[in-house]
Amino acid sequence: MTTASIRSLTDIDYLYYYAGNVDKNGVHTLDEKNAAGCEGFQSIPPSKVRILKFPIREKNVSVHDNSYVQLLLDTQEIADSKAAQLLNRSQKYCTGFNMAYYSGLYALLGFTLKALVSDPYKQAFAPSITYMIQNSPSLITFKNRPEQYRPYFYDRDIEKTCNSYDPVDYLPFALLSVDVTSSECFPNTEIPGSTSRCINGDKVNVKLKGYTFGTFNNLSSTDVKELIIRFGSVQTGGVVLVGWKDTKWIAADRDWDENKYFGTELELDVSAYGGRVVFYPSLANVAMIVGIVCGVVAALIIIILVIIYCYCTRCMCCQCCNCCSCFRKKSSYNDTESFNKNNAISDFPEGGQQMSDITKPPIYASQPQQPTSYPAIPSSYEVQPSQQPTQYPSSYAASVGE
Template identity: 75%
Template structure:
């Protein structure tokens, strides 16, 4: 969200989450160093990340727009989506799936996926909670247990069955580790024995791997819009918000009698909103990295223009200053009308320009000014990007 420079950061500027991945043996190890109570891992201080560090999706989205309607996420389209369809009797008998359905997590995952994938016509699906449970932890362990709460942070086995409540608190770690698959691949009627292949033998199509749940509190409607244009869907209360029209939210609400979701428009009010989103923590660094890269590219362009100008004008003062103070950039210029300019930024990065110059009278650069490559820059930026299609 937009953060004014005249105030300090507060809790509303952040998403809160618990980082952690399940290892290949099914063990999840949590750091209890900052635990403040006995309520299990929820008493461990969560990590936080600034909302404003996440890039806005698309080119034209703004919280100041009168409307923001995402592809296939208008009110009628919500009702037609895979995740909105009524539960069947077998799904209702799987208790642990029912918990995630009633909590709204099932809908949040499904509508977030629909918003983020590049082709929602083909790539969106209803998520398999049972796939996530099977890929969740089988054993919870803790490190750095605080002495005063030591006996509350004991190792615990997780029973992975439809009747077990053990997996309820740990779905976010399964999401970070293994992402989500479709309920067509793994029906939400039983916990699969293996998730290497779909139950029909097809290859598993995994989405949102590396993502997790982030919570927020006391946000204004404008702040919630900031979340929507960044993360696609926002769960608050019993609804999932996916856009807005004028003074109304575009929302997926639940029909409790038929156990299905439908699209509706809800009044946009001045309430303080709390809830959760699905997000990729590493994307918080992308905006900073892109800014650094753009700055370096701009600097390189300026340097190249200076080189061309100096050679074209035979500007001796400019040439001398550039040679003496060009911050580790070396130039090689053979004495001919076809000049080859080589810039060495790093042993693995060389930029070579071939410039054809017009005659400039009898002016020329004396051979005493020819310079051989010497110093080199030792650092250069790298970038990282992630997508919902992982």
């Protein structure tokens, strides 16, 4: 993963997930156009998104750090998390919840919530799987069914009860559509009839809206660290990884006898990892859009700076040439403010002769050089009307009559 920029991307560079929402009538429609089998939505090629498109959640954090410990998720703190607590008898009797619990989805949601919320002291909670089951699809329909698989893809109703196994398969769509709330709002003991209000009448407080489950395969320990610093927690096998210390993972492991989780440290394995995370698919698109916008802004800034540089550079060149304006073409060598002010003359007309004030001797514009300023003429100097202008050789510098 860390070398993805210098090699071609492979399957290990991506998260895989199934997109699509449950509509207001509880119907979820699957597109079977590219189906590669007859096993329901699992035969549909999943969507994929590159892992490194997602931003790292904290500043100054790297997979090369010796340790990464999240707030309230150190080894000894994991057992105090609400998602780690012992199951009660009523929870064990709800089959749908138990399937989510033993598959690790329950713990993954719970520890991801604790990692992502801004205030884990107050905002973290044990997730209500029964709330998600109630908001999972009631009907699965298909479109664009391949002819060879048509007999296998048929609309099916989903029974949403504690005794049903089917809803758990569609929890990713429920999470993507309606998010998750706490088990205090809707206990994991029965499927609620309505989810508009908590069972005690309180307002439903939801988290992880627009999130879903994404799977990965064949990742190295460094790659898994990339997931942790982006998504908070990673389920692999029967444990949930939430950080690391030197050569050991910080993990939430399950006590199978008592049905609760505890904190432990596990050796980083050199073998490939597979598992899943909870993530927000649209965040990758947001990051891409932000990158594009920043790129456009940067390009505009560069263009403006180039324009300013060219303007200033041209002004410098013009100043070297004794010009008063950077963008106005000069019509004569004496077209300067100081010269015109001191001599009260205009640009010379055709033929090369310069127009001068009648009280001063004329000068001619055939000389190769001209001073940028001229000394003031004494007020006592007068020219007789009949006096003819003095002719000077072209090699002389232009000057007032002697």
